[in-house]
Amino acid sequence: MEFYRVEPTAVTSWRMAVLMGANSRTYKFALGSALLDLARRGCEEASLTELAVPYAMQLVQRAGRYPQAPAGSVSSAADFLTVLHEESSTSLRHGAPTSRLLDAAVASMPQMVMKKFHNLRGVGEVGHRFYELRGLGSSRRLSLTPQMLAVARHEALLRLELDARWSIVEACFDAELGRGLLGSGVVVSADGERLLTPARRVALAGAREALIGFQHGRCFYCAEPITLDVAAVHVDHVYPFALMQSGVWEGPDLNGVWNLVVACPPCNLRKSSRRLVPAK
Numbered sequence: 718m719e720f721y722r723v724e725p726t727a728v729t730s731w732r733m734a735v736l737m738g739a740n741s742r743t744y745k746f747a748l749g750s751a752l753l754d755l756a757r758r759g760c761e762e763a764s765l766t767e768l769a770v771p772y773a774m775q776l777v778q779r780a781g782r783y784p785q786a787p788a789g790s791v792s793s794a795a796d797f798l799t800v801l802h803e804e805s806s807t808s809l810r811h812g813a814p815t816s817r818l819l820d821a822a823v824a825s826m827p828q829m830v831m832k833k834f835h836n837l838r839g840v841g842e843v844g845h846r847f848y849e850l851r852g853l854g855s856s857r858r859l860s861l862t863p864q865m866l867a868v869a870r871h872e873a874l875l876r877l878e879l880d881a882r883w884s885i886v887e888a889c890f891d892a893e894l895g896r897g898l899l900g901s902g903v904v905v906s907a908d909g910e911r912l913l914t915p916a917r918r919v920a921l922a923g924a925r926e927a928l929i930g931f932q933h934g935r936c937f938y939c940a941e942p943i944t945l946d947v948a949a950v951h952v953d954h955v956y957p958f959a960l961m962q963s964g965v966w967e968g969p970d971l972n973g974v975w976n977l978v979v980a981c982p983p984c985n986l987r988k989s990s991r992r993l994v995p996a997k
């Protein structure tokens with residue numbers, strides 16, 4: 718909420734809704750991605766079915782690689798994820814969701830994900846609304862708000878962040894790790910490019926893409942917006958990694974995500990010139 722007080726924009730609300738908070742499934746990411754799709758094309762009005770097409774296809778593509786819910790949480794034949802798995806190979810082959818999958822998405826989206834999208838656990842709703850639903854049953858229609866269209870102007874960066882966060886959450890489900898994953902174990906690769914799972918050290922997501930959203934798109938040191946080429950942004954250790962290499966550090970892994978921030982190139986240069994490497 719502190720981020721919102723400092724910068725009460727629609728993009729801040731979007732990041733809070735999409736990137737923060739607990740996830741019991743990944744539907745929120747699929748909805749966020751589908752909303753970006755419609756908004757980028759300038760759609761102000763759509764049917765629920767039009768929204769369900771990119772929503773279902775994103776899930777179909779993801780579900781083939783990683784689970785979209787914690788192990789053991791998919792129980793009934795009516796569960797949307799059950800339908801998703803049964804219809805995924807045909808949908809992928811045709812490049813479009815099957816009618817059974819589309820029907821299941823349209824039927825479940827309002828209650829399962831659309832009602833909760835703006836909610837933040839424990840603190841109510843984010844400060845902006847991105848869509849309104851009107852009508853009943855299959856004739857339901859969706860209008861995208863001007864705030865959603867404003868958010869979509871940053872579509873490229875926000876999609877990278879969303880995809881990175883999605884990859885982390887599904888890898889947590891896969892590794893049967895709880896919510897503590899980010900705090901406890903995710904580390905960065907030696908080149909600072911990728912976030913890795915703690916146990917198997919498998920690449921989860923691009924480090925920059927995952928971190929930029931959590932810093933609400935600003936440099937950790939000077940707070941200037943990061944809107945330029947994402948590849949130019951540095952992933953930086955707050956406590957220098959050289960401490961660990963020096964052998965004097967007795968704390969936790971300095972490659973852990975808790976110690977990582979993104980910094981603009983000038984700040985990174987300033988910091989490295991001041992960096993003190995303790996003598997052995």
Ligand SMILES: [Zn+2]
Nearest residue numbers: 936939981984
């Ligand atoms: Zn900076």
